[in-house]
Amino acid sequence: MSKQNGFASRKKGNVATAVIIVFLSIVAAMQIFPFYLQIVTSLQPMDMVPEVGKIYLWAEGFHIENYIEAIERVGLLQGLLNSVIVAGGFTLLSAIVILLVGYVLGKKEFTGKKAVKFAMLLTMVAPGELLMVTNYKLVSDLGWTNSFAGLILPGIVNITGIFLVMSFMNTIPNAVLESADIDGANEFQKLFKIVLPMTLPILATYFILTFVGQWNDYLWPMVVTNDSNLFTIQLKLKEFNPYYGGFADEVLKNAASIFTLVPVIIVYLTCQKQFVSGLSISGMK
Numbered sequence: 001m002s003k004q005n006g007f008a009s010r011k012k013g014n015v016a017t018a019v020i021i022v023f024l025s026i027v028a029a030m031q032i033f034p035f036y037l038q039i040v041t042s043l044q045p046m047d048m049v050p051e052v053g054k055i056y057l058w059a060e061g062f063h064i065e066n067y068i069e070a071i072e073r074v075g076l077l078q079g080l081l082n083s084v085i086v087a088g089g090f091t092l093l094s095a096i097v098i099l100l101v102g103y104v105l106g107k108k109e110f111t112g113k114k115a116v117k118f119a120m121l122l123t124m125v126a127p128g129e130l131l132m133v134t135n136y137k138l139v140s141d142l143g144w145t146n147s148f149a150g151l152i153l154p155g156i157v158n159i160t161g162i163f164l165v166m167s168f169m170n171t172i173p174n175a176v177l178e179s180a181d182i183d184g185a186n187e188f189q190k191l192f193k194i195v196l197p198m199t200l201p202i203l204a205t206y207f208i209l210t211f212v213g214q215w216n217d218y219l220w221p222m223v224v225t226n227d228s229n230l231f232t233i234q235l236k237l238k239e240f241n242p243y244y245g246g247f248a249d250e251v252l253k254n255a256a257s258i259f260t261l262v263p264v265i266i267v268y269l270t271c272q273k274q275f276v277s278g279l280s281i282s283g284m285k
Contacts, residue, residue, distance in 0.1 A: 042066055042255035046248035063251075070240075070255040078229070079236030084263060086221070086232055087214035089152045094210060095203050098161035103191055105162065106169025107177065120159050131155075132220065139224055146227040151220070161206050168202050169195075204271040211267055215260075233260050 043059035043066065050056065071077060104110075105117065123131075135154035144150035172195065180190045196203075218234040225231070231239075237260065240253055 038254045039258055041251060042070075042258050044247075044251055046251050048247060048251075050247055066251055066255045067259055070252040071259060073252065074236050074239045074256070075228075076233060076236055076256060076259060079231055079233035080260075080263065082230055083215055083233040085148060086151045087211050087217075089148070090156060090214050091207055091211045093152065094156040094158050094161065095207055097157055098165050098206065099196065099199065099203065100191075101157075101162045102165025102169055103195055106166040107172070107174075107195075120162065124159050132223065136223055144224075146225045146230060148230070150224045151230065151232075154220075158206075158210070161210070164206065165199060165202060168199060172198060208268055208271050212264055215264055 037055070037057075040056055040059045043061070043063050044050075044056070045061055045063055046066065048060060105113065139145055139150040139154060142149075144153070176194060177190055180194055185193070216234065217232070218238075221230075221232045221235055222238075228239075237256055240256055
């Protein structure tokens with residue numbers, strides 16, 4: 001009887017696993033399919049006349065020259081470089097800030113620590129639009145409009161990231177840092193030789209999520225700059241005006257959109273292992 005019950009339990013478990021796999025596969029396909037259609041459209045011949053209502057699952061040829069023309073049309077390479085500078089610079093500086101502040105709040109005791117945490121929590125309640133107005137006033141007063149400083153520096157103090165790192169600091173045994181004190185290590189040595197290697201998965205997760213958010217940001221760059229030489233890639237896409245008319249412009253728009261995803265994919269593939277590990281550690285599943 002016990003063997004039969006065990007067999008039945010395993011059978012139910014296998015069925016449940018199969019159902020979950022099928023469900024997740026359907027969800028993944030629903031997410032990927034529009035992206036796939038965009039790739040197909042970007043590779044179609046520009047002189048093609050598509051049938052109304054027909055969904056093309058395969059491109060009629062492999063017209064990579066569409067990407068070259070899309071890149072040259074509005075100067076996407078300049079926008080790509082600007083976005084790398086802005087998103088990369090913002091994310092790197094922000095990661096340094098949350099590491100330093102999270103370490104101090106998580107491992108150090110000082111007068112007013114609870115008040116600092118409470119004040120930080122209050123800033124999370126403020127609407128993003130309100131902070132944007134304040135940041136723009138600050139940037140304008142400092143003369144940072146139409147500059148990389150204005151694009152990068154506002155917002156690098158990410159309260160959510162600080163609390164994420166601070167929570168992780170609580171998992172690091174104090175004995176580890178006390179042993180470093182006995183060995184004569186100073187605060188910077190403890191931070192960069194002990195704490196930093198242990199927090200890399202968390203920082204990698206933060207780096208990817210923040211980089212993608214900054215890469216796709218359209219509103220703040222539009223507010224703070226009107227210099228086309230400083231336009232990020234999202235603002236460059238805005239300049240993609242109709243030229244040929246009809247399906248040809250649709251092909252080029254899709255090619256330009258796909259091109260903007262390349263750096264994001266590279267960043268994810270580079271930090272993939274640390275990213276997955278960081279999600280597990282932080283509890284984000």
